[in-house]
Amino acid sequence: MPENSTYSDEEIIEKVRSEDQELYAVIIERYQAKLLRYATNLTQDEHNAADIVQEAFIKAFINLRGFNTKKKFSSWIYRIVHNETINIAKKYRKETPILENVDFKSEENIELNFEKQEIAEKVEKCFAKMQLMYAEPLRLYYIDEKSYEEIGDILRLPMGTVATRISRAKILIKHICQKI
Amino acid sequence: MSKDLKNIRDKVMGEIRHGDLQMRPKIYFIAGSILVFISLVLSVLSSVFLFSLARFSWRSHGPMEQYHWDQLVAAFPWWAVIFAVVGLIVGIWLVRKYDFSYKINFKIIIVGFIAATIIAAYLVDIIGFNDLFYRRGYMNGLYGQNNGQGMMMNGGGKFNYYKSR
Numbered sequence: 001m002p003e004n005s006t007y008s009d010e011e012i013i014e015k016v017r018s019e020d021q022e023l024y025a026v027i028i029e030r031y032q033a034k035l036l037r038y039a040t041n042l043t044q045d046e047h048n049a050a051d052i053v054q055e056a057f058i059k060a061f062i063n064l065r066g067f068n069t070k071k072k073f074s075s076w077i078y079r080i081v082h083n084e085t086i087n088i089a090k091k092y093r094k095e096t097p098i099l100e101n102v103d104f105k106s107e108e109n110i111e112l113n114f115e116k117q118e119i120a121e122k123v124e125k126c127f128a129k130m131q132l133m134y135a136e137p138l139r140l141y142y143i144d145e146k147s148y149e150e151i152g153d154i155l156r157l158p159m160g161t162v163a164t165r166i167s168r169a170k171i172l173i174k175h176i177c178q179k180i
Numbered sequence: 181m182s183k184d185l186k187n188i189r190d191k192v193m194g195e196i197r198h199g200d201l202q203m204r205p206k207i208y209f210i211a212g213s214i215l216v217f218i219s220l221v222l223s224v225l226s227s228v229f230l231f232s233l234a235r236f237s238w239r240s241h242g243p244m245e246q247y248h249w250d251q252l253v254a255a256f257p258w259w260a261v262i263f264a265v266v267g268l269i270v271g272i273w274l275v276r277k278y279d280f281s282y283k284i285n286f287k288i289i290i291v292g293f294i295a296a297t298i299i300a301a302y303l304v305d306i307i308g309f310n311d312l313f314y315r316r317g318y319m320n321g322l323y324g325q326n327n328g329q330g331m332m333m334n335g336g337g338k339f340n341y342y343k344s345r
Contacts, residue, residue, distance in 0.1 A: 017203065021196050028189045036188075054188045061192070061201055066209035156282035 009073035017064055028057055031074070034144065035081050041139055042085045044128070052088060056080040075153035078140075082154055126177040134169035141166055216277050223271040224297060230264035231301030233257060236310035268297060 004012060004026045016023045032053060039049035039056075059080055060067075067076055127135045140146045140154060151162045195201040237257050272290055276282075304310070 022193075024196060025189060025193050028192060032188050050188060054191055057188065057192045058195070058201060061196065062204055063209075064203050065206045066204065066212075152283065158283055158285050161285070 010069040010071075013064060013067060013073055014069055024061060027073070027077075031077055032057075035077065038078065038139070038144060039081050039085055041127070041143070042082075042132070042136065043088065048088060052081060052084045056084050059084070072150060072153070075146075075150045078144075078146075078150075078154040079156070082136075122177065123173075126173050129176050130169065130172055134165055134172055137162055137165045138169035138173065216274055220271055220274040223267045223274060227264045227267035227271060227297045228300045228304060230260040230267065231298055232304040232310055234260045234264065235301060235305045236314075264297075264301075268294060271297075 004023065007015075009027065009030065012023050012026055016027070035053045035056065036046075036049055039052045040046050043049050043052065056077060060077055067073065127139065130138075137151050137155060137157075140151045141148075146154065148159050148162045148166075151157070151166075152159045155162070157165075192201070234257055237260075272293055275289060275293065276286075
């Protein structure tokens, strides 16, 4: 599968649709860690997050022929995870925990750097105290490194609203972090 | 987390290999888009038509004739307004299904959609569409309820003219 690493997501999707469904594993490999981290941050529950990501990959596969390959697959799959999370949150509103201490998840090995981890934990505490409408775009921008346009595509918001929410979120997180 | 990741990949790929997961055919999405578009067009057209019918009914009774207010309220096709509003709500809901809709502030879409529908209804009535329908006897059930009542209330106006022909 090494040659597949040179293909873009959209090219692989095209191949999955027309030639080889096995290539869907490449897509899963590319996104599962990022999506699991994203869903965990949203739900504050790793097990729920794993279920959400699995369901998102299943839904994405079923609806793969409805995906427009001229658009970014990453925004599409993040959008599905976002929707799944919202659905789960609505379903289990009372069960959704608001954890005070959540480990900061990253593909980098942050355990090696205690100071970095401490900062990350503090930031995560700040995030947990923020409203989702502000925390989510801020996470997508800084942690998942998405552009304003991609965040707009994921959250179905106009770019202006994304910019406003991120700007407010920065002010909010500053205030919250100063109090912690 | 690595166990979760492996499980996710194995579970999803396992279902694909066993044929438990199947992609929906392209036609499903094309048909869906066409149906949404047709529904949107029908919803807008029916809203425009019903609003214009409501305005026609209002106009034919004479908006300034306060003394016939009760009769006007009784004869006014409120059902048309209700259906027009329902059409608008359905139309706005359908617009939300379009990919571009979230790129624009949704409040602007709603206000624009309602304004466009009401202006179109106004124009349809102004250009004489309702008068034409009334004169030709199309949809007697809809326009017919104004017969007589309109003449009694405001002395006839256009109705008298058409009736006398």
